[in-house]
Every structure is written in C-alpha cells, then in structure tokens.
Amino acid sequence: xxxxxxxxxxxxxxxxxxxxxxxxxxxxxxxxxxxxxxxxxxxxxxxxxxxxxxxxxxxxxxxxxxxxxxxxxxxxxxxxxxxxxxxxxxxxxxxxxxxxxxxxxxxxxxxxxxxxxxxxxxxxxxxxxxxxxxxxxxxxxxxxxxxxxxxxxxxxxxxxxxxxxxxxxxxxxxxxxxxxxxxxxxxxxxxxxxxxxxxxxxxxxxxxxxxxxxxxxxxxxxxxxxxxxxxxxxxxxxxxxxxxxxxxxxxxxxxxxxxxxxxxxxxxxxx
Amino acid sequence: xxxxxxxxxxxxxxxxxxxxxxxxxxxxxxxxxxxxxxxxxxxxxxxxxxxxxxxxxxxxxxxxxxxxxxxxxxxxxxxxxxxxxxxxxxxxxxxxxxxxxxxxxxxxxxxxxxxxxxxxxxxxxxxxxxxxxxxxxxxxxxxxxxxxxxxxxxxxxxxxxxxxxxxxxxxxxxxxxxxxxxxxxxxxxxxxxxxxxxxxxxxxxxxxxxxxxxxxxxxxxxxxxxxxxxxxxx
Amino acid sequence: xxxxxxxxxxxxxxxxxxxxxxxxxxxxxxxxxxxxxxxxxxxxxxxxxxxxxxxxxxxxxxxxxxxxxxxxxxxxxxxxxxxxxxxxxxxxxxxxxxxxxxxxxxxxxxxxxxxxxxxxxxxxxxxxxxxxxxxxxxxxxxxxxxxxxxxxxxxxxxxxxxxxxxxxxxxxxxxxxxxxxxxxxxxxxxxxxxxxxxxxxxxxxxxxxxxxxxxxxxxxxxxxxxxxxxxxxx
Numbered sequence: 001x002x003x004x005x006x007x008x009x010x011x012x013x014x015x016x017x018x019x020x021x022x023x024x025x026x027x028x029x030x031x032x033x034x035x036x037x038x039x040x041x042x043x044x045x046x047x048x049x050x051x052x053x054x055x056x057x058x059x060x061x062x063x064x065x066x067x068x069x070x071x072x073x074x075x076x077x078x079x080x081x082x083x084x085x086x087x088x089x090x091x092x093x094x095x096x097x098x099x100x101x102x103x104x105x106x107x108x109x110x111x112x113x114x115x116x117x118x119x120x121x122x123x124x125x126x127x128x129x130x131x132x133x134x135x136x137x138x139x140x141x142x143x144x145x146x147x148x149x150x151x152x153x154x155x156x157x158x159x160x161x162x163x164x165x166x167x168x169x170x171x172x173x174x175x176x177x178x179x180x181x182x183x184x185x186x187x188x189x190x191x192x193x194x195x196x197x198x199x200x201x202x203x204x205x206x207x208x209x210x211x212x213x214x215x216x217x218x219x220x221x222x223x224x225x226x227x228x229x230x231x232x233x234x235x236x237x238x239x240x241x242x243x244x245x246x247x248x249x250x251x252x253x254x255x256x257x258x259x260x261x262x263x264x265x266x267x268x269x270x271x
Numbered sequence: 272x273x274x275x276x277x278x279x280x281x282x283x284x285x286x287x288x289x290x291x292x293x294x295x296x297x298x299x300x301x302x303x304x305x306x307x308x309x310x311x312x313x314x315x316x317x318x319x320x321x322x323x324x325x326x327x328x329x330x331x332x333x334x335x336x337x338x339x340x341x342x343x344x345x346x347x348x349x350x351x352x353x354x355x356x357x358x359x360x361x362x363x364x365x366x367x368x369x370x371x372x373x374x375x376x377x378x379x380x381x382x383x384x385x386x387x388x389x390x391x392x393x394x395x396x397x398x399x400x401x402x403x404x405x406x407x408x409x410x411x412x413x414x415x416x417x418x419x420x421x422x423x424x425x426x427x428x429x430x431x432x433x434x435x436x437x438x439x440x441x442x443x444x445x446x447x448x449x450x451x452x453x454x455x456x457x458x459x460x461x462x463x464x465x466x467x468x469x470x471x472x473x474x475x476x477x478x479x480x481x482x483x484x485x486x487x488x489x490x491x492x493x494x495x496x497x498x499x500x501x502x503x504x505x
Numbered sequence: 506x507x508x509x510x511x512x513x514x515x516x517x518x519x520x521x522x523x524x525x526x527x528x529x530x531x532x533x534x535x536x537x538x539x540x541x542x543x544x545x546x547x548x549x550x551x552x553x554x555x556x557x558x559x560x561x562x563x564x565x566x567x568x569x570x571x572x573x574x575x576x577x578x579x580x581x582x583x584x585x586x587x588x589x590x591x592x593x594x595x596x597x598x599x600x601x602x603x604x605x606x607x608x609x610x611x612x613x614x615x616x617x618x619x620x621x622x623x624x625x626x627x628x629x630x631x632x633x634x635x636x637x638x639x640x641x642x643x644x645x646x647x648x649x650x651x652x653x654x655x656x657x658x659x660x661x662x663x664x665x666x667x668x669x670x671x672x673x674x675x676x677x678x679x680x681x682x683x684x685x686x687x688x689x690x691x692x693x694x695x696x697x698x699x700x701x702x703x704x705x706x707x708x709x710x711x712x713x714x715x716x717x718x719x720x721x722x723x724x725x726x727x728x729x730x731x732x733x734x735x736x737x738x739x
Contacts, residue, residue: 202472
C-alpha cells in the first residue's frame, strides 16, 4: 500500500516537474478560435519564439470567454476582435495598453444556388433579403467577436433575427468551425471571417456570396492583463509580445501569412 | 462513407509514418489519462473497499449518490475544476491551469466515482463469499478490506480499465482546464475536436481511429495479463 | 493462556423470519471431547455451529465461554474451503498475521502444512489444489493457530472417500494434540468413526446429548433410533 502511494506521488511529481521545466519562459494569451482556426498563430509564433525564446501558449476561446479568462487573471495577454467589449475591459481596469494590431474581413457565405439572391457587395441589404425570404441562417450565438459583429449588422438592417429563432435563424452556440459545419450540412447562409473560411475544408455547397463591403472590416486589438489587478501576470514577457506584434517585424509577419495565395490579415497598428 | 475509408487510409499513413505530431499528442493523452487513473485508483480503491464493508445509517444513500456520479458530465467537471484552479479561485496559486497537470486532476475527479462505485460492488460481492471465514479468523475490517482488494484484483482491474477508458475518451473537461494549447495541452480528443471545427473531417476521423485502436490495444494487453495470471493463480 | 472451556449454552434460540431454526438448546462442552453434531438435513446443525462460534447472534439464550476473547482460541473449517488467491503457504501465513503472530510465520506455516502432508504444495496457488487438498489446507491453517476448539461444518461432505480419510486422519491428529473437536455431519458412519460424544438435533431441538457408545447402542429417543436405522426423518 505504501509502495503504491509513493509511486503515485512520484508520478504526480514527474508530471508537475515536466510542466515546471516549461515554466521558464512562456506567456498565456487568451485569443479567439477564428484566429486559431485560420492558422495565423502557427505562422507568426515560431518567429517570435526564434527571436526571443518566449513560448506563447494560445488558449483559443470565443471573445466573450477569452475576456472572462483574462478578467480572472488566467491569461497574461488578451487578443480578440470586439472593440466595444475591449474598451469596456480597459475601462473596468482589467486591461492596459490596448493597441490595434490588424484587421481581417467578414464575408457572408451561402448555398451556391443563393435562394435569397444576396450576392454582391452590400451586407446590410443581404441580411434584409435573408430575413424577408426566411432563408436558413446559421449563427454562432456564442458572444464571440464574430457574433457581436453579426448582431450589429442585423441591428443596422433593422431586423431582429430572434423573430426567426427556431425556424430560419439557427443559433449553434459554438465556434466558427462547428457553425460552418452546421451551415454546410443545412445548406444555410452564415456570417464568417474570411480567414476561417479559407482554411475550412467542409464547404459542401457553400461559397462566398457577399464580400468587399467596407463595413465588413473586423478590427483586432491586443491588451496586457492589468498587473495591478493580478500580481502574477508576466508583464515583462507579455509586454514584449505586444511590442513585437505591433513592431514592423511583427506586422510584416502577419502580412506574410497567406492561405491559397490570399492574405488573410491586414496589419494596421498606428494607421 | 467515402470519408470513413479516407480516414482509415489517413490513420494508417499517420501510424506507419510515425508522424511526429501524432506521436507527441498520443503520448500526452496516455500520460495525462494514465496519471489520472493512478491518482484516482489510489484513492478510489480503498474508499470503495471501505464503503463495501462499512455499515452506517444512510449507507444506501451514499452508494446511490456514488453510483449516480458515474454519469458526471465531463464538461461540468471541467468547469468546476477550472473554477478551483483559476487564479481567481482557491487553488489558483498552484498555477497549474492550462497545463497537463490540471487535465490529470480534472480526469481524476471524473473517474473517481467510476472506480469507487465498481470497487464497492465487487468487494461487497466478494465479502459475501469470504465473510464467514474472515470473521472466523478475527480479521479486522481493514485487514479484510486489504485481503479482498488483492483477492478480487482481476475484477477490480476491469473497473480501473473502465476509468481509463472514460478518461482518455473525454474532451469536455480537458478542453476547459487545458485550453488545447498546441504542443502543450493538446491531446487526441481535443485535436479531433479542433480538426472537426476546421472542417477537416477525414483527419479528425483518422485521429479517432488511432485513438480507438490505442485503447483497444491497451485493453487487449490487460486482458492477456489477466488470463495468464488467472490460469496460474486460480 | 486461559482456557475458554467449558462452554455453557442455555436456552439457545435462533429464529429466521419468525421461524425457529434452533429451539431452546442447552448443552455443556468440555475439553478433550470429539463432539459430533448429528441429525438429518435441515435440523439446524450448521446454524448451531455458527451460533457457538459467534458467527451468528442468538435471538435469545446464552452462549458463555469460560474466558474472554474466546474466538481467538477457536477456529472453524467450512464445508467448502475458502482460500485466498495466493499460494497455499501464504494462506496460512495470512491467518497467522491476522492473529497477531510476530515474525516466524513462514516456519510455523510450513510446519502446519507438513503435519497434514501438503508440504510439497506449499508454493502452489491455493485455488488450483483439489477439493480434498484445499480442505486439508484449511485444517492446516486452523492447526497453525493452535485453537483450543475446532469447529467443522460437514468438512467431508463434498469429498471422495480417499480425501475423506485423509481429512479424518488430520482431525484425529489435532485432537490428539489437544484440540477439542466439534463437528457436524449427516454421515452416521463418520460419526461412529470419530465421535466420543454425540449431540443429536432434530427440527432445531437437541434431542440427545450422550457419549457416543451409549448413543449408538441405546438411543433414548425414537427419532434418534429411526435416524440410526437409516430412516428419513422430518
């Protein structure tokens, strides 16, 4: 019995120590699933690590969850795309040094047959037509940055999508990928960021129908979790990441990321 | 249908090619779930044995609750452990959130009821057979529990394997407390979830095939050991 | 070491679900006897033995030994031997450890196995031994404890004649070494071979308690006479 307990303890210590080794130089960044699914981090983080030796551990959640994680002090840096929520975050004292990093754009995808005839450049008109035609529409419904943006466009179109709840407006309550999976299976319209769409492999009958509307630009911001609020935050390492990603080097790293020859994210710090 | 054959081919490719990423992810799955099983068993086996032999008012309720907890939703366990380990929580100073240690803890919590409940039933059944002889020998409750735990080891190992299966197959708890961080806390199940959300269904299925095969192989090995030992030791 | 005999039993009654299985049994057990509890199936012999050994609690009446901690100086062998899943020797050592022996359990265990003629099977898994060998092992286990009283419940009912003979030899040897024997059987021949005293039970009542010779030559009750003649009693 004693021998067994000792073995258990030894193993537990082994596990703990292997995480302790890695404890040398790393930060936890709470970010969004759309950035992860688009593959951006796989491209730029190795460059940062090569330069500084700092390991960036990205926990990818929806914007709402990422901010909640940061609020509790479980991350050092937060990197999301919801300007209003970010501003509130700073206002409440949980974040400092907010900087704009890059933007990508949203698109509306839908069945090639386009029953609601939305194809074109006008996102607001498209949403009005989808609501009028009561065509199936898959929404993330998960308080993410993408979901918040989607709701703002519905508001601008003066449509309350909740009137279609349970019939044509389908809230999946999940990330971009699962929502696209659902849209693909249901042959529904969906609102997505271009990055996720370009890396998405299960398109079925769907393709991009609405793009290029300047209103569809999606701004990403980065913040340091306020060390005054959470003393353990790795403020030096975190600051270095923020400095790097807004430096010319980091910004061009972002610009150099392409999927199928297309650039997904457009750096715009300081512009 | 096409996706399934595609995924089987992918799975074979990954395994034969010993894809480095796959090996790392599979190794982490085994490490996390393996340690979860060790920790949970170390606590659940004695607890189950004690409960099997103890008699106290409310015992039936305790057993019912323990049995019920076998169905704990993994995502709920993940959430609770997350709240405990979060910096804002009581155990935040341990700093193990978003590391494999947290994943092991969450899985250990999840499978403790399974191993304990099965142990309780197995030991109680064994007690029926051994009770008179052990009482005649004046064995204390603790001596009887120890003797029964060793004697019923073949049946108990099935309970432990059930716990292992549950641990290595779940995704809800490890996703929340681990964060699915590439190279740090990504295990087979969270990798499958990620590939699914990226729409790469054949790859996700392929990983699934590898995971299932791994678990079946482990169970085959365990069964072989059991059969051999049973034949030799009766 | 104080002697726990004589055992004084007065008005012993045991009911199961309102059914009196043992009724108003009174008897004295003195040291040095080989007492055989005789009677048809269902007479309550096994229940009586368990009441005397303390495995069952009387519904009313008393079972009084002459010294405290009496069960430490008793041992019991059951109709089907209960062995742990370990070697034959280890089973005996287990009993010695539980009884609080310090140190030389291996030597004492080997000696016990030797006395019953099983020394060559010491390291064999106990459960792969034959029925007769296991029963002799159970006797060796009991003998190693050096009990003052040995209870045996139909010890040879499941054994063939050769094994029965071997077991009876051990019982006789233990008695010669100083253990008082209390044994149940429904086999009259065995009773004739082994008994110095007979307790005859019928439908839970003690019909006769006499020296063996007197019992077999001149039974006092009609039921006993019928039983000896080989008739079915109910």
